[in-house]
Amino acid sequence: MLTRRDFLQVAAAAAAFTTPLGGMARAAALQKITQKELLEFDSIGQVTLLNFTDIHAHLMPVYFREPSVNIGVGEVNGLPPHLTGKDFLSHFGLKGGTLDSYMLTSEDFSSLAGEYGRVGGLAHMASLIRSIRAERPDNTLLVDCGDTWQGSYTSLQTRGEDMVTAMNALGVDVMVPHWEFTYGEERVKELIGKLKFPFLAGNVLDDEWQEPAFENTAFFERGGIKIAIVGQAFPYTPVANPRYMIPKWSFGIREEMVQAHVTKARAAGADLVVLASHDGFDVDRKLASRVEGIDVILTGHTHDAIPTAIKVKNTLLVASGSHGKFLARLDLDVKNKKVADFRFKLIPVLTDAITPDPEMTQVIKDLRAPYEAEMTKVLGRSDSLLYRRGNFNGTFDDLICQAIMEERDTQIALSPGFRWGASILPGQDIRVEDVYSQTSITYAKVYRQSMKGALLKDILEDVGDNLFNPDPYYQQGGDMVRVGGIGYTMNVAGAMGKRISDMTLLATGEPIDPGKEYVVGGWASVSPGTEGPEVYDLVSDHIERKKVVNMQPNRAVKVVNG
Amino acid sequence: MSDTVSNVAILDRRQVLTAAGAVAVAGFVMGPGFAFAKPEDAAARVKEATGGAAVKEGRITIQLPQIAENGNTVPVTVSVESPMSDADFVKVAHIFVDGNPTPDVASFHFSPMSGKADFSTRIRLAKTQNVIVVAQMSDGSFFTASQQIKVTIGGCGG
Numbered sequence: 001m002l003t004r005r006d007f008l009q010v011a012a013a014a015a016a017f018t019t020p021l022g023g024m025a026r027a028a029a030l031q032k033i034t035q036k037e038l039l040e041f042d043s044i045g046q047v048t049l050l051n052f053t054d055i056h057a058h059l060m061p062v063y064f065r066e067p068s069v070n071i072g073v074g075e076v077n078g079l080p081p082h083l084t085g086k087d088f089l090s091h092f093g094l095k096g097g098t099l100d101s102y103m104l105t106s107e108d109f110s111s112l113a114g115e116y117g118r119v120g121g122l123a124h125m126a127s128l129i130r131s132i133r134a135e136r137p138d139n140t141l142l143v144d145c146g147d148t149w150q151g152s153y154t155s156l157q158t159r160g161e162d163m164v165t166a167m168n169a170l171g172v173d174v175m176v177p178h179w180e181f182t183y184g185e186e187r188v189k190e191l192i193g194k195l196k197f198p199f200l201a202g203n204v205l206d207d208e209w210q211e212p213a214f215e216n217t218a219f220f221e222r223g224g225i226k227i228a229i230v231g232q233a234f235p236y237t238p239v240a241n242p243r244y245m246i247p248k249w250s251f252g253i254r255e256e257m258v259q260a261h262v263t264k265a266r267a268a269g270a271d272l273v274v275l276a277s278h279d280g281f282d283v284d285r286k287l288a289s290r291v292e293g294i295d296v297i298l299t300g301h302t303h304d305a306i307p308t309a310i311k312v313k314n315t316l317l318v319a320s321g322s323h324g325k326f327l328a329r330l331d332l333d334v335k336n337k338k339v340a341d342f343r344f345k346l347i348p349v350l351t352d353a354i355t356p357d358p359e360m361t362q363v364i365k366d367l368r369a370p371y372e373a374e375m376t377k378v379l380g381r382s383d384s385l386l387y388r389r390g391n392f393n394g395t396f397d398d399l400i401c402q403a404i405m406e407e408r409d410t411q412i413a414l415s416p417g418f419r420w421g422a423s424i425l426p427g428q429d430i431r432v433e434d435v436y437s438q439t440s441i442t443y444a445k446v447y448r449q450s451m452k453g454a455l456l457k458d459i460l461e462d463v464g465d466n467l468f469n470p471d472p473y474y475q476q477g478g479d480m481v482r483v484g485g486i487g488y489t490m491n492v493a494g495a496m497g498k499r500i501s502d503m504t505l506l507a508t509g510e511p512i513d514p515g516k517e518y519v520v521g522g523w524a525s526v527s528p529g530t531e532g533p534e535v536y537d538l539v540s541d542h543i544e545r546k547k548v549v550n551m552q553p554n555r556a557v558k559v560v561n562g
Numbered sequence: 563m564s565d566t567v568s569n570v571a572i573l574d575r576r577q578v579l580t581a582a583g584a585v586a587v588a589g590f591v592m593g594p595g596f597a598f599a600k601p602e603d604a605a606a607r608v609k610e611a612t613g614g615a616a617v618k619e620g621r622i623t624i625q626l627p628q629i630a631e632n633g634n635t636v637p638v639t640v641s642v643e644s645p646m647s648d649a650d651f652v653k654v655a656h657i658f659v660d661g662n663p664t665p666d667v668a669s670f671h672f673s674p675m676s677g678k679a680d681f682s683t684r685i686r687l688a689k690t691q692n693v694i695v696v697a698q699m700s701d702g703s704f705f706t707a708s709q710q711i712k713v714t715i716g717g718c719g720g
Contacts, residue, residue, distance in 0.1 A: 210637065238631040239714060250637075252627045462715045473628045474712055496690070 033099060033353045039131055043139075044343055045333030046223025047272060050129060050142045053300030054322035054420065056151025056179070057163050058437065059364045061121035061351040062422035063113050064323045066305065067390040068106040071492050071561070072282070074470030081281050081304030081319060092307055103325065103348045104305055110385050113425050120324030120349050123356035123364055126170055128327050128347060130357055133171075139223040144172045145300030145320075146234070146278040149191065150179035151420050153375040153436040154367055159183050160191050162367040168196045169363045174218050176200050178234030178278045178301060182442050184245040200231020200276065202261050207250040216261045225272060225334050228265030230294075232258065232277040234301055236476035242443050242526045253283065253473055255291060262293045271337045274298060281306075281319050282472035288312035295339050296330065303389065303419040309344040316342065323422060325349055375433035379543040383550040386424035388438060391467065392490075392559065393482045395551035396421060396438050400535070401484025402551075403542035404521040408448045408532070411507065412456070413484030414522035417463070417477070430543050439523075439536040446523045446532040453503070454514035460488060460500045468492050468499065480557075486512060487556030506556055604660035604694060611656050611696055612704045622655075622695050622707035633713040635684045642679040642697045642705070646672070651700045652679035661691025689713050 072082025083091050085107050094100040102112035103119070133140050148167060149160035160183050167175070174197055181188055192199045202216025220227045235253045238246060258275065265273050275294050277284050280301040288297055289312055296316045305321030309330060316339070320328035326346050333341040368375075388394040393401075401413035421438035424430055463481040465474070480490070489502040503512035512518070523535040543549060608617070625639040644652045651674045657667040670681045679697070687693075694708040 236629055239629055243631060250631060252631075256625065458715060465712070466714060469712075471628075474710070476629050476714070 033350060035127070035131075035354045038347055038350060038353060039128060041132075041329060041331070041345055042343065043136060044331045044341055046139060046225045047227060047332045047334065048132060048136045048140045049274065049296065049298070049318075049328075049330040049332065050132060050140060051145065051298045051318055051320050051328040051330070052125065052324065052326065053145030053278075053298070053320050054147040054303050055120075055122075055144075055163075055324045056147055056322065056420040056437075057149060057155035057160075057440075058120060058152060058323050058422065059122045059154065059162070059166060059367065061118035061124065062323055062325075062437070063118055063425055064120070064325050065106050065109045065385070065387040065389060065423040066104060069391045069559070070304075071391055071468070071559070073468045073492060076282050076285065076472070080306050080310060081302065094307075099348060099350065100307070103350075104307060106387075109387075109423075110425055113423075116350060117352040119351055121351050121354075121356065122166055122170065122324060123360040124351050124354040125324050125327055125349050126357035126360035127354050128349065129170065132329065141220055141222055141227065141229075142171060142173045143229065143274070143276050143298050144175040145276055145298050146176045147179045147300065147322075147420070148175065149177075150182060150441065151437065152440055153433045154371055156436065156440040156442070157371055158367075159187055159442075161194070164191050164194050165367060166360070166363060168194075169360060172197050173220065174198045174200060174229050174231065174276060176231040176233055176276045176278050176300070178237055179241070181233075181237050181246050181249075182241050184442070185248060188246075198231075200229065201233035202230055203232050203235060203252055203254040203257055205250045207248050210250070213249050216257075217265050219265075219268070219270065226270050227272045227274065228262075228268070228270035229274050229276050230258065230261045230265060232275060232279055234278040234280075235283070240477035240526075242528070244528045245442070253279065253287070255287060258287065259291045259293075262291060266293055266337075272296075272332065272334050272339070277301075280472070280475070281317070282475065284317060285310070285312055286472050288315035288317060295334075296332070298328070305346060307346045309342065314338075316344075318344070320346060322420065375431065375436065377432045378429045379432060379435065379540055380430050380547045380549060382424045382426065382428055382430055383548055384426055384552060386430075386549075386551060388421040388423075389419055389479075391417075391479045392557045393480075393554040395553060396424070397482035398484065398551045398554050399543075399549055400438065400523075400539055401482060403539045404446055404523070404535075405484050407538050407542055408446060408521040410448055410519045410521035411485050411505065412451075412518050412520045414459070414520060415482040415484070416524040417467075417479035417481050418524075419478055430549070432540055435536050435540050435543065439539060441524060443525065443530070444523055444535045445525065445530045446521055446535050446538050447525055447530050448519065448521045448532060450517045451520045452514065453512040453516050453518065456486070456512060456518065456520070457500055457503060457514065460490075460503070461497050464490060464499045465496045469496070483557065487558070489558040489560060492559060492561045502558070504556075598661055598663060598688060599659075599665045601660040601692070604658045604665040604692070607658050607665045608694065608696055608706070611658075612698070615702070615704055617696065617704040617706045619706060621705045622697055624693065624695055624707055624709050626693055626709050626711055628710075629712045629714055630687060633687045633689070636687050636711065637682065637684050638693060639682040640680070640695050644679050644699065646674055646676060646678055648674050649700070651676075653698045653700055655679060655681070655695060655697040657683075657685070658694045658696065659685070659687065659691050660694065661689050662687060667693075687711060687713050 149163045154162045198218040201214035204213045275297045278300045284299040303322035304319040306319040309316040331343045386396040404413040487504045621643040656669045658665045690712045
């Protein structure tokens with residue numbers, strides 16, 4: 001029989017691939033989980049890699065519901081992270097109703113949220129990091145896999161600077177970017193100038209001469225060994241986000257360049273090579289099978305929280321979730337330039353169990369002070385769970401689509417399938433900053449225009465292929481575009497351009513006519529010169545007018561597989 | 563300056579729409595209204611270039627983005643494995659595409675003096691399609707490689 005300690009401590013070797021993050025039973029939860037338990041870990045080896053990703057500028061604790069739909073296509077069908085709910089729990093040998101279930105799935109989310117409370121908060125994360133550093137002062141390396149500077153009221157107001165201040169205070173050792181680029185070339189350069197640590201993007205080239213635009217590798221000495229961190233930015237930034245903001249930079253997966261950086265790092269004497277990546281999990285799974293010499297990939301972008309390290313050939317993949325909900329800890333014992341042993345734990349940043357770091361608490365307070373009154377203003381209340389994350393429409397997306405259709409008088413609304421945005425529990429107030437958590441981007445105008453039915457289908461097909469192309473190298477961007485006013489059926493297994501059927505205008509129940517024009521509203525256009533109100537203002541006004549919202553899960557989007 | 567070329571002088575598909583429609587759609591744009599070549603047309607051109615000889619896979623590496631950032635100017639780099647000696651060299655390498663108005667993109671001629679059979683260029687791609695390279699060796703044999711590239715109309719963050 002496994003002891004409690006066995007559950008908490010994820011062991012090395014084969015077991016490490018299948019052992020849960022904490023196995024803390026409901027009974028234990030009710031006795032109150034302590035910070036000490038969250039941190040419990042038998043350290044090994046020379047190096048402790050600490051990693052978080054996709055915080056999306058959430059300085060404060062949040063609720064965050066993991067997806068109930070996360071479909072994998074082709075070879076990754078049914079493999080992590082493409083498991084949800086009970087399938088996820090059973091794959092990792094976890095039980096429902098536990099902290100694991102609350103942190104990693106959407107099962108009983110609202111009731112478990114009531115029991116376990118909020119997650120994340122940078123002062124709480126800082127407290128965990130401080131403890132681990134105190135225990136392993138010469139061994140710890142803290143890696144930020146990006147999407148850090150964007151996603152909140154304060155980050156938008158300060159154009160990313162609040163997060164640079166916070167990350168400097170946190171003592172990050174190295175970072176890689178994606179949404180960081182949506183502040184535009186000039187601002188990105190300015191902010192890099194304020195960083196106390198390297199900003200790596202080895203797959204970004206100057207578009208004119210195809211020369212490196214950023215540093216690609218940073219070296220560190222820890223525990224007596226030399227560590228190379230190679231950095232990979234989100235490969236499709238100029239496709240998924242406005243290219244006009246960064247016209248001089250060209251991206252791409254650039255596998256051959258990753259290999260070149262890794263080979264060079266090894267030649268320079270690296271004992272351990274880590275890829276800090278914003279590729280997304282499926283892309284990095286493929287990359288790990290094709291690029292030689294990477295010991296560890298710390299992978300971001302797709303927001304997956306996976307409670308074990310996943311081994312692909314000789315590479316360990318770590319996916320540490322989003323919104324500051326987890327701090328991943330990977331201890332590595334390196335012998336003869338190879339990982340001889342490791343231990344891994346995806347540490348839940350369970351807000352109420354952690355004493356916040358006083359220094360970071362003050363930093364956050366100072367950063368928020370100028371905006372506190374405006375952003376904490378209550379707009380209304382939700383009587384239902386509001387969330388976004390998942391392959392298709394979430395209830396917060398439906399609220400945004402409803403707001404667009406009503407406020408801009410359109411038949412149809414389109415809303416981007418971003419993976420970020422905190423959840424709102426039933427009965428919870430919706431404040432200004434909760435709306436910004438879902439909408440704070442630098443290209444937020446809500447357009448209103450006429451679109452033919454055929455184009456609408458092309459859009460759905462195109463975004464669908466970006467999500468469900470069986471080759472992950474051909475996937476880009478976020479989840480499926482959210483729709484309001486229409487329903488459709490998605491055949492995930494269909495060929496490119498042949499996945500969407502039964503498009504229906506919900507108001508009349510009539511099929512969408514390819515030749516007919518419809519009035520469509522939407523936001524996050526990647527085209528320059530888009531006109532309309534800012535989406536966060538529009539949605540805030542809408543909620544203020546409604547006072548109480550109640551969004552039930554969307555049944556107009558149907559998904560089939562095969 | 564290539565900046566001007568890629569972003570102003572040649573309107574990209576997004577800008578075509580912006581210019582024409584005054585209001586921008588969420589980066590989603592209709593394809594131009596002219597006729598595209600079909601995959602059969604590209605296959606016919608391959609057949610013409612090879613005189614119907616057998617074509618083997620291999621020896622050719624194509625470096626091409628999986629998804630184009632700007633369909634109007636897509637960087638492509640090709641290298642063909644060859645000793646490039648008097649006895650054994652690459653004579654010519656053709657680039658064809660199967661979704662543009664015409665399948666022909668470019669032909670690059672080599673001699674042993676070339677040293678290596680590597681080349682880079684930028685091509686315009688109207689929509690998602692395959693880029694096909696066919697190389698003829700000095701002994702008359704043919705090799706081919708191809709890669710699909712998506713020219714996407716939709717960007718949806720992440």
